[in-house]
Amino acid sequence: MKTIIAPTDFTTVSENACMYAAKLAADINAELVLLHVMELPVAVAEYPVSEAVFDEEEMEEELENLKSKIATATQNKVQIRTVNLLGSTEYQIQELCKEEHPFAVVIATHSYSALERFFSGSTTFYSAKHLRYPVIVVPYNVQYQPIKKIAFACDLRDVYEVPINEIEDIVKLFKADLDVFYAGKNEAAFNATSIEASFLDHRLHIARHRFHDVQSDDILLGIMSLAKEYRTDLLIVLSKKHGPFHKSQTKDFVLYSNIPLMALHEDDLVPKE
Numbered sequence: 001m002k003t004i005i006a007p008t009d010f011t012t013v014s015e016n017a018c019m020y021a022a023k024l025a026a027d028i029n030a031e032l033v034l035l036h037v038m039e040l041p042v043a044v045a046e047y048p049v050s051e052a053v054f055d056e057e058e059m060e061e062e063l064e065n066l067k068s069k070i071a072t073a074t075q076n077k078v079q080i081r082t083v084n085l086l087g088s089t090e091y092q093i094q095e096l097c098k099e100e101h102p103f104a105v106v107i108a109t110h111s112y113s114a115l116e117r118f119f120s121g122s123t124t125f126y127s128a129k130h131l132r133y134p135v136i137v138v139p140y141n142v143q144y145q146p147i148k149k150i151a152f153a154c155d156l157r158d159v160y161e162v163p164i165n166e167i168e169d170i171v172k173l174f175k176a177d178l179d180v181f182y183a184g185k186n187e188a189a190f191n192a193t194s195i196e197a198s199f200l201d202h203r204l205h206i207a208r209h210r211f212h213d214v215q216s217d218d219i220l221l222g223i224m225s226l227a228k229e230y231r232t233d234l235l236i237v238l239s240k241k242h243g244p245f246h247k248s249q250t251k252d253f254v255l256y257s258n259i260p261l262m263a264l265h266e267d268d269l270v271p272k273e
Helices: 012-028 056-073 089-100 122-130 164-174 187-192 194-203 219-229 247-256
Strands: 002-007 030-038 080-086 104-108 135-138 149-153 177-184 209-215 234-238 261-264
Touching: 002 012, 002 089, 012 030, 012 056, 012 104, 012 135, 012 164, 030 056, 030 089, 056 080, 080 089, 089 122, 104 122, 122 135, 122 247, 149 164, 149 219, 164 177, 164 234, 164 261, 177 194, 177 219, 187 209, 194 209, 209 219, 219 247, 234 247, 247 261
Parallel strands: 002 030, 002 104, 030 080, 104 135, 149 177, 149 234, 177 209, 234 261
Antiparallel strands: 135 261
């Protein structure tokens, strides 16, 4: 059975992402692991920890309450476990992934109207950039809907390194259609990438895939306009050495996409020893 990990800090933002993860798990028959990490303040990290710093029993109760709420919302169709750990959030997410080998980690972006401690951006971006498993980033105001239209945002560089098999496996899992999006700043950009576009098209074996491009000075806004036009349910971007674009654009996609985004790495979904 596949596993989905959903970190939570019990804010409305992270609870929404956990609910998204649960309904996703129900659709693909996966187990859900709710993770909470009790982070120590830097000032006390080197000293003995008292109950004044954190209340483990209270956190366990919070996790059980969230588990119950999600079970009700999914009509008990999802097997749910809870994990409560002490330490660095980023480190504990990585370590749990090594144990669980999840299909994906589902994590939230912050609300622009409120200050959120845990999902203020750094944990989300770190996870999307460095985890060796797919990371699904859920905008704070987006609720789950069945994934039937997937788009792959590509800069059409080094297309021979694009993890085609992994992308195709994801599309087949959801029985979805696949679009490939490209945003270029001018006609010269389109001309320079025409050969790469043809090669990528040749590598894709999924019958139902289409290429779409748009001219835009802002790559993120260009891709988002295509996603809106073609009603994309999940946008795939590539992290690590494959892009998706330069570093600042990668961060923009992770933190400011207005649709659920999956950050995929070159060896995601490859069986781990």
